[in-house]
Amino acid sequence: xxxxxxTYTDLAELEAPAIVAPRQGYWWSVQRRLRGDYxxxxxxxxxxxxxxxxxxxxxxxxxxxxxxxxxxxxKPIGFRQFWLGTDExxxxxxxxxxxxxxxxxxxxxxxxxxxxxxxxxxxxxxGFFGGWANTIxxxxxxxFYAFPSVLxxxxxxxxxxxxxxxxxxxxxxxxxxxxxRVTEAATTxxxxxDFVEAARASGASGxxxxxxxxxxxILGPVLIxxxxxxxxxxxxxxGLSFLGLGVEPPTADWGLMLSTLRQxxxxxxxxxxxxxxxxxxxxxxxxxxxDGLRQAMDIKA
Amino acid sequence: MRAGRRAFSLxxxxxxxxxxPPGDPRDRGGPAQPLLLVEKLRKYFPITGxxxxxxxxxxxxxxxxxxxxVKGETLGIVGESGCGxxxxxxxxxxxxxxxxxxxxxxxxxxxxxxxxxxxxLRRNLQIVFQDxxxxxxxxxxxxxxxxxxxxxxxMARAEAKSxxxxxxxxxxxxxxxxxxxxxxxxxxxxxxxxxxxRALALSPRLLILDEAVSALDKSVEAQVLNLLRYLKxxxxxxxxxxxxxxxxxxxxxxxxxxxxxxxxxxxxPSDAIFDAPKHPYTRALLESRLTVDPRHRIEAPPLTGDPPxxxxxxxxxxxxxxxxxxxxxxxxKVPGLGGWRDAAAHLxxxxxxxRMSGHSxxxxxxxxxxxxxxxxxxxxx
Numbered sequence: 130x131x132x133x134x135x136t137y138t139d140l141a142e143l144e145a146p147a148i149v150a151p152r153q154g155y156w157w158s159v160q161r162r163l164r165g166d167y168x169x170x171x172x173x174x175x176x177x178x179x180x181x182x183x184x185x186x187x188x189x190x191x192x193x194x195x196x197x198x199x200x201x202x203x204k205p206i207g208f209r210q211f212w213l214g215t216d217e218x219x220x221x222x223x224x225x226x227x228x229x230x231x232x233x234x235x236x237x238x239x240x241x242x243x244x245x246x247x248x249x250x251x252x253x254x255x256g257f258f259g260g261w262a263n264t265i266x267x268x269x270x271x272x273f274y275a276f277p278s279v280l281x282x283x284x285x286x287x288x289x290x291x292x293x294x295x296x297x298x299x300x301x302x303x304x305x306x307x308x309x310r311v312t313e314a315a316t317t318x319x320x321x322x323d324f325v326e327a328a329r330a331s332g333a334s335g336x337x338x339x340x341x342x343x344x345x346x347i348l349g350p351v352l353i354x355x356x357x358x359x360x361x362x363x364x365x366x367x368g369l370s371f372l373g374l375g376v377e378p379p380t381a382d383w384g385l386m387l388s389t390l391r392q393x394x395x396x397x398x399x400x401x402x403x404x405x406x407x408x409x410x411x412x413x414x415x416x417x418x419x420d421g422l423r424q425a426m427d428i429k430a
Numbered sequence: 431m432r433a434g435r436r437a438f439s440l441x442x443x444x445x446x447x448x449x450x451p452p453g454d455p456r457d458r459g460g461p462a463q464p465l466l467l468v469e470k471l472r473k474y475f476p477i478t479g480x481x482x483x484x485x486x487x488x489x490x491x492x493x494x495x496x497x498x499x500v501k502g503e504t505l506g507i508v509g510e511s512g513c514g515x516x517x518x519x520x521x522x523x524x525x526x527x528x529x530x531x532x533x534x535x536x537x538x539x540x541x542x543x544x545x546x547x548x549x550x551l552r553r554n555l556q557i558v559f560q561d562x563x564x565x566x567x568x569x570x571x572x573x574x575x576x577x578x579x580x581x582x583x584x585m586a587r588a589e590a591k592s593x594x595x596x597x598x599x600x601x602x603x604x605x606x607x608x609x610x611x612x613x614x615x616x617x618x619x620x621x622x623x624x625x626x627x628r629a630l631a632l633s634p635r636l637l638i639l640d641e642a643v644s645a646l647d648k649s650v651e652a653q654v655l656n657l658l659r660y661l662k663x664x665x666x667x668x669x670x671x672x673x674x675x676x677x678x679x680x681x682x683x684x685x686x687x688x689x690x691x692x693x694x695x696x697x698x699p700s701d702a703i704f705d706a707p708k709h710p711y712t713r714a715l716l717e718s719r720l721t722v723d724p725r726h727r728i729e730a731p732p733l734t735g736d737p738p739x740x741x742x743x744x745x746x747x748x749x750x751x752x753x754x755x756x757x758x759x760x761x762x763k764v765p766g767l768g769g770w771r772d773a774a775a776h777l778x779x780x781x782x783x784x785r786m787s788g789h790s791x792x793x794x795x796x797x798x799x800x801x802x803x804x805x806x807x808x809x810x811x
Contacts (some may be wrong), residue, residue, distance in 0.1 A: 144602035323565040324575070327625075328522045330631060333550040341578065346568040352491035 134307030162425040169421025174416040179411060182293055183230040192221035194228040194381045214400040216386065217393050221402060226407055228381040232293070233411060235373070236382075237359045244304035245355045251305075252312025253347065257320055257339055269314060270306035278303050282365050286374040296375035299363055311354045315347045332423050349426050356419035360412035365409050383408050454666050456554070456635055457501070459537045464498035464773065465636055465668050466522075466555075471495045471531035473514075473521055477741065487741050491517040493692040494531070499636065500773045501536075504669040505660070506683030506700065508676060508715065514692040515672045519640045522670070523557045524548045536635075553583060556629035560641035562621035565628075565630060566613040572624045573598065573609040579631045585693055586720045590631075597627040600664070602657055619650035623657065638670045643678060655682060676719050680704050685773070691740055691748045694767055696774030706795070708778035712747045713796055747781065756780075759788045 163169060182189060191210070198219030206214045213222040255266040273281065285299035319325060319342075328338050367384025369375035376382040378389065386404040396400045462628055472495075474488035492514045499505050505590055507515050524540075525692045532539060535554060539545035556579075559565045564573050576594035595605035601623040622642065629637055639658070655678065662669060673679050679686060681698075686703045687697040687742045688711065695748060696709040707713040717732035739753050747765050750756040758783050767779040781787035782794065 144604075267781050323559040323561050324567045326520075326525055327557070327559065327565050327628065328578060328582075330525055330552060331582055331628075332549045333578070333582040337582060342567050342570075346567070 159425045163421065166421050166425065169418055172417040172421075175410065175414045176418060177303070179230055179234060179414070182227055183234050183400070186227050186231055190221075190224035190227045192224040194220060194224040197380050203393055203400070207398055208400055210326060213403060214397060216390055216400070219321075222403055225381040225386060226383070226403060227388060229383045229404065230408070230411075232376060232380065232382045233363055233366065233384075236293075236296065236300065237363035237411070237415070240300035240304055240362050240366075241355050241358050243297075243301045244358075245351065246307050247301070248305040248308030249312045249347075249351055252351075253316050253339060253343065254308040255309070256313040256316025257335065257343065259317075259320070263313070266309065270309050273302075273306040274310075278361075279365065279368060282369060283372065283374060286369055291374050291377055293376055293380075296366060298370050299369070300365055303361065304358055307358070308351065308355060312347060312351050315350050316343060319343055319346055353419060353423045353426060356422060357416065359419070360415040363408060363412050363415070383411075434659060435730065437768075457536070458579065463501075463537055463560035463702055464534075464672075464771075465501045465536055466499040467534040467771075468498075468522070469496045469532045469534075470522060471518070471533070472529045473526065474529055488693050489740050491740065492521060492528075493743075495689075495692070495694055496767070496770050497687055497694060498698060498771060498773050499668060499702075499788060501672060502666070502668055502774075503684040504682055505673050506686040507672045507691035508674065508679055508686060510715075512737060512740065513689045515674075515689055516640055517692075518689070519557060519638050519670070519672055522638060523555060524552065525557075542760060543649060549665050553632045554634050555638065556632060556634040557640060557714055558622070558625050558629050558642040560645050562618055562625055562645065563613065565625045566621055568613055571610045571612060572616070573605075575613075576624065576628045576631050577767045579628065583632065587708075593631060594627070597630055598624070600630070600661065601627045602653075602796040603627075605785065617650075619654060622654055626654075626657070626661070630661065635666070636668045636670065638672070640672045641674070642671075644673060644675060651678070658682065669780045676716060688715065691737055691743050693768075695749065696776075696777065696778040696780075697767070697770065698778075699774070702776040708783050708796070709749075710753050710755055710782075710796060712778070714752075749752060753781070755789075756783060757789055763787070 191212075198215070200219065201208070201211065201215050201221040203217060204211055204215040204219075206212070208214055211221050211223070213226065216222055251266050251270075255263040276284070282299045282303045285302055286295050289295040289298065318321055325338060325342060328342055331343075332416065367382075367387065370382050370384030371388040373388070376385050378385060383404040387401075387408070390401040390404065452719075471492055473492040474490050476485045477487040477489065478484060479486045495514075497505075507513050507518070517526070522533065532542075533551075534540070534544060535551055540551045541548060545772055551590060566572065570578075573591055573594040577585075577587070577590035580590040580593055585593070595609050597722050598608055600604040603620060603623055608616065608620070608624075613624075616624070622645075626637075626642070643654050643658075646654060658669070658799055659682065661667060669682070671679065671683055683699065683700045686696075686700050687694055688703070688709065690711050694701065695711045696707065698708075703712060704716065707716055711733075714733040717728060733752060735752055738748065744751050744761070746759075746761040747753070747756070750760040753760070763781070765779045765781050765784070765787070767777050769775050769777060778784075781789040782791045782796070785793040
């Protein structure tokens, strides 16, 4: 026998060493990180409280929000049974704020959800197929981008007239371009990754790749961005109502309440500030929760 | 104990490619018919510019490449970065369309009226990329990534998953431990094993390994190379092994194809190429390998400068601008690579190998490189 020489490849094992960290999925690690983030949890609780209040408004509200009273007009906070006072027509502020939460949350959530669906669709199409589809879609969004969002919302609801439906539509249109752009950016970034190439090399169709590979990767960043738009939407909707372009009186809405109460600011400043405070708390909560989500989801563990 | 093995760099080479054992139901033309025949494949990437996005030039990434791949062999493809190795791989899998040329898979022309479709080809031909991390979907458990291919081709979900788990075992990852994991939870070597399993899930006959082990560290690289050798016999595979690491290629390849600026400059059996290269470029590549043997020291760098611009390559032989033996004929005439259909032949696209070319060294072997004047020990003493 000739002299035997071992090469290091002869000694290398076929089986990989199985030293691995304990199993954990992506969403598991997200919720683990969220659990330690008390600020986010606190504001998440406020949002849940607001949603609960909005859903169960008829059970919680002590009075009919539209019942006027000539005697009890502009009463201060804590006046008899009116815990938060009354407005310029003698309606109970607490009840109106509770009912107003319904509309404000709806104005915050519905346009964002709709715009995420529509803008997301166009963004994925533009990002995945590229070329002409991308050019057309992205240049169209650029046109919308050229206007400030407030101006755009005011212009759209101004031309279509007031009312809740038109307000929702205007807000949806305002949010489509930014969501489209975020989705497009995320999709384009993924499209050139090798796993998409590998999927194509295994004979998968574009549609299959989008649904199986792309969506689950795009969802995170798009949801984070969309959640940050909820507070913007609430503010914009309030602004529209304030200008008389959104909700029409006598419906209880925070923006509209702020608008009608502003004449009485020298009579009962605290009561007049209440709808503003409600808007502030709601939009702050959505913003901070969105921030917390971003931190919990962005880390690529 | 295995006797008679030489050291790693010369490795356990098989001079004869493994013959396909009879009985593979996928085999059609028998062992004599090449598994893959590529003829005059060409891909130019257009360069656009100006206000109207007009075409102002083209990068000649792959320019008239022809070769055959024998059933059961490992064909190594080597060359500098930018020589078109990866573009060639992507062309073969159909990830980018070719400009012209034909690909014949086991007798069936791809994409033609009488041949097989691209989709059918892809079931028989899979690719493993260099970046093991980017090749896996970060939001999918690895068994789902592996099971995706079979599911695309109509396999039921449960069956595809059990196939995936079986393959995980074959590539050395215990299924019960690894199947539900996400890519960020496993190491680079383990990821590349998963990628190999993913490529094998469609039970392909030809596997293209595009720098598949280049990014792994040496010990893991050796593990994966051994795994590849094991899988090759187990699944009756043929490899197209693309790499810039000549040591690895000499270890795993039966035949070697050398590319330069989008063209094949030399092709032949691994032993012949590594022992007696015919093309000056091949020899320069081989000399560029690092060595610890002082007797192999050379005085001048074997190859200087960068490859020429692939947008406007030199006329005639593309290597002539860096070649020590370049003469007039090299600028005038493009050296051919006739007889490429013969897999056993050792061919070089160089005028010096052609007796009739008119080159002053036509028909002669390459002269030996000037070695260091004295062994290093003598210099110290």
